[in-house]
Amino acid sequence: MLSKLSLFSAFLLCICGVQSFRVQGVAAKGRLKCNGRPLVEASVSIYDKDRFPFDSDELLDQELTDEIGAFFLDGTTRELTNIEPELRIVHNCTNGGEPHCRRYLVVPIDSYFIHSGDAEVVFDFGVQDLSINGGEMRCRSIPK
Numbered sequence: 044m045l046s047k048l049s050l051f052s053a054f055l056l057c058i059c060g061v062q063s064f065r066v067q068g069v070a071a072k073g074r075l076k077c078n079g080r081p082l083v084e085a086s087v088s089i090y091d092k093d094r095f096p097f098d099s100d101e102l103l104d105q106e107l108t109d110e111i112g113a114f115f116l117d118g119t120t121r122e123l124t125n126i127e128p129e130l131r132i133v134h135n136c137t138n139g140g141e142p143h144c145r146r147y148l149v150v151p152i153d154s155y156f157i158h159s160g161d162a163e164v165v166f167d168f169g170v171q172d173l174s175i176n177g178g179e180m181r182c183r184s185i186p187k
Contacts, residue, residue, distance in 0.1 A: 073168030148178030
């Protein structure tokens with residue numbers, strides 16, 4: 044009888060734990076340029092930055108910029124603690140013509156923009172020319 048009670052108690056704890064995870068998300072929009080021209084097909088994504096070593100960053104939404112360099116993202120997840128959203132942009136503006144190099148720009152998104160299912164406030168990245176501050180350049184090595 045005691046083991047059945049223990050199993051039932053463990054089951055209730057699991058159910059209560061799952062219910063305490065809440066839906067959280069963030070929406071972001073903007074337009075990207077490179078030297079004054081639309082930055083087309085740049086990869087833009089929203090991630091939940093996780094601080095624990097066993098918990099990897101979670102992709103909430105991702106897309107490529109359109110023909111005018113615009114993007115709109117809105118992604119959600121279920122988390123026990125508050126999410127720490129960030130906008131990540133991967134592009135080839137001012138990469139020195141190196142086909143195997145990309146620039147990586149990471150922009151933290153303030154907790155003010157976190158929603159619980161429907162975006163009430165959208166993080167507006169505005170119109171940014173990434174030739175000015177395009178982020179860190181990373182190159183992958185090509186075997187010869």
